[in-house]
Amino acid sequence: GENVEQHPSTLSVQEGDSAVIKCTYSDSASNYFPWYKQELGKGPQLIIDIRSNVGEKKDQRIAVTLNKTAKHFSLHITETQPEDSAVYFCAARPGTYKYIFGTGTRLKVLA
Amino acid sequence: DAGVIQSPRHEVTEMGQEVTLRCKPISGHNSLFWYRQTMMRGLELLIYFNNNVPIDDSGMPEDRFSAKMPNASFSTLKIQPSEPRDSAVYFCASILTIGTDTQYFGPGTRLTVL
Numbered sequence: 001g002e003n004v005e006q007h008p009s010t011l012s013v014q015e016g017d018s019a020v021i022k023c024t025y026s027d028s029a030s031n032y033f034p035w036y037k038q039e040l041g042k043g044p045q046l047i048i049d050i051r052s053n054v055g056e057k058k059d060q061r062i063a064v065t066l067n068k069t070a071k072h073f074s075l076h077i078t079e080t081q082p083e084d085s086a087v088y089f090c091a092a093r094p095g096t097y098k099y100i101f102g103t104g105t106r107l108k109v110l111a
Numbered sequence: 112d113a114g115v116i117q118s119p120r121h122e123v124t125e126m127g128q129e130v131t132l133r134c135k136p137i138s139g140h141n142s143l144f145w146y147r148q149t150m151m152r153g154l155e156l157l158i159y160f161n162n163n164v165p166i167d168d169s170g171m172p173e174d175r176f177s178a179k180m181p182n183a184s185f186s187t188l189k190i191q192p193s194e195p196r197d198s199a200v201y202f203c204a205s206i207l208t209i210g211t212d213t214q215y216f217g218p219g220t221r222l223t224v225l
Contacts, residue, residue, distance in 0.1 A: 032212055043115070043202050043216030044154075089154065097142065097209050098167070101154040 002027045004092050006102030014110050019077045021105045023090035026071070030092040033073050034099070035064060038087045047088075048075070080109045115217035117203050123223045129191040132220045134203030135184055142206040144214070145178055145188050149199045157201075160186065161209060193224045 003026040013019050025033075031052040036044035050057045050064045050073065057064050063076040073092075077084055090102040116135040124130055136143050145157040158168040163180045171178070175194070180186040190197055203217045 034212070034214070036216075041218070043204075043218050045216065046213055049212065093212075097144075097159055097161070097206075098156060099214065103153045 002092075002094055002098075002100045004090060004100045004102045006090050006105060008105060009103065010106045010108070012108045012110060013080050015080060015082060017080055019075075019080050019084070019107055019109075021075045021088055021090070021107075023073050023075075023092075023102050024071055025073070025092040025094075025100070027092065027094035027100070028071065030071075030094045030100075032093040033064070033066060034091050034093075035062075035075050036089045036091065038089065038104075040086075044089055077107075080107075082109050082111050085109045115203055115205055115215055117201075117217035117220050119220060120218065121221045121223075123225065124193055125225050126194055127192045128224075129189065130193045130197075130222060130224075132188040132201050132203075132222070134186045134188070134217060136186070136203070136205030137207075137215055138184065140205035140207050140215075141183065142209050143180060143186050144204040144206075145186070146202040146204065146216075147199045148202060148219070154202070157188070190222075193222075195224045198222055198224050 005024045034049040037047045038044045048062050061078045066073045087104045087106050089104050091099045118133045143160045147155050157170045158178045159166050160180045178188045200219045200221050202219045204214045
């Protein structure tokens, strides 16, 4: 069935270092891949997204890459800051409205 | 815009009681989603509305759960009777139009059933 695997479940990095979170999806019909940041006590907030016709997208310190053949997509955060600490979720959309979410990565940026 | 509004933010109730969660989507958005978040199962889609009509309720766990959207600016998720395993954070999200992609989440309701 539809599934999105996300790794790692927890990630600790030193401030200024880079962080990479990886996801793998199962449904080849997936055409849209958003990434969300969830801070404590808040709902997920979209931080970047990529569509299936694009291989890479960048927004300041955040970038996402997509490998459709391997069904992999990754989030890259450079020059991490303490305020980047949160839980990050990837998602894949195999149809027009259904989003399949990964299990989340708790990122800790150590000052 | 105030974003997606949910109430209450926290709800503690006893097993067997009825629980009603409320959501006001962003004005002008015509698609609304209810999700449940738990440590064990992550974020799960419960039900999806488009133009106030339920399109997909296959994620609703059982008959104890029901959802309504009487108008474009209000939706409810009801659990009757509630059980301890219903304890979770329930999120509402809205999208301007299906195909515009950006899904905006509310702050969630943390439900605890004792």
